[in-house]
Amino acid sequence: MMSPLTERFVLHFGEMGSRWGVNRTVGQIYALLFLSAEPLNADEIGEALGFSRSNVSMGLKELQAWRLVRLLHQPGDRREYFETPKDVWEIFRTLTEEKRRREVEPTLSLLRDALLEPAQDDTERHAQARMREMHDLIEMTTGWFDEVHRLSPETLQKLMQLGARVTKLLEMAERLRIGGKEVK
């Protein structure tokens, strides 16, 4: 059975799941797999969490769609086993990529379409101006995420540790014209 430590974590992620657009089952399955030292099969998961076999099956399918768990086989056992990626940075990256694909991209595409429509009156002109602001903000932040995703974990870590002191670097960059586009 689950240790009290694991159980608390699992219950917490069940609740949090709803805020991330997945249900309690999915959150709990993920949490259990994240903590587990070895891969688990669907029966083990169902038993540990008290869910029906079919519920576990659906939950695992969703987690696979999110690329948050991967399927593997144990030698001499024909059941499917599941595990989460080991590297938490990789998990973080996957999560932001999926969020982007599911939420950000559809929104961007709606905004782009809306901005192509000719405005009929002042109200629409104003609405479009607002949409343009949102569009530009989203495009800038996601574009940045895209680039930063490609950095190695170590570089990323350095950047994070740098924090707000990055301001100093930016000033320096301007003076030294490192930003790619030459500064006037």
Place this chain on the structure above:
Amino acid sequence: MMSPLTERFVLHFGEMGSRWGVNRTVGQIYALLFLSAEPLNADEIGEALGFSRSNVSMGLKELQAWRLVRLLHQPGDRREYFETPKDVWEIFRTLTEEKRRREVEPTLSLLRDALLEPAQDDTERHAQARMREMHDLIEMTTGWFDEVHRLSPETLQKLMQLGARVTKLLEMAERLRIGGKEVK
């Protein structure tokens, strides 16, 4: 009535709302206010979206709890009017702050507690090691967000435009010992 442009945007945000932990009503109210050129009162909102007065009232309350809309009064009118902040960067900042307060902080606090417990066996030791990894990742990324939040929109924008070229800057920073802690 809503223009087709506004309507599409509003419906989209209604759907997206659910993914952000708010319901359709709340998402639509926010979207309507975001696009509106002037503040709206609850009756106007309810009529535009086809929601009951009480539903609008609850939705506005929630949006205020998120600090995503603010209340104001029109001279000579005793009804309450609502608007969204104008600056999209400010909106973005508010959103991340609230998300942090509601999701990240409770998780961090759970992890901290769990890490203080003495491990009973290897399984628990492994679980704690995983929790430590998650804890450190979250603490690092949110600590970084905290600092970056304090930057001016202009600085932030420069940082974003820099994107992955930030690597070059980091190398330079190490050479010049700008990172705050002196490099060995």
Place this chain on the structure above:
DNA sequence: TTATAATTTCAGGAAATACTGAAAATACAG
């Protein structure tokens, strides 16, 4: 193949969430 183990699908019931209208509370003009 065939038999059986394992997984998935899905209709229907259970649970959770959202929404409404009526009533209560609050705010404010006169």
Place this chain on the structure above:
DNA sequence: CTGTATTTTCAGTATTTCCTGAAATTATAA
């Protein structure tokens, strides 16, 4: 104050989402 306009609360209902067990499908060992 008093009366009225405005907002909020909340119990009940509608809607949506979740979860299960049985049946169907798929995979694999013999």
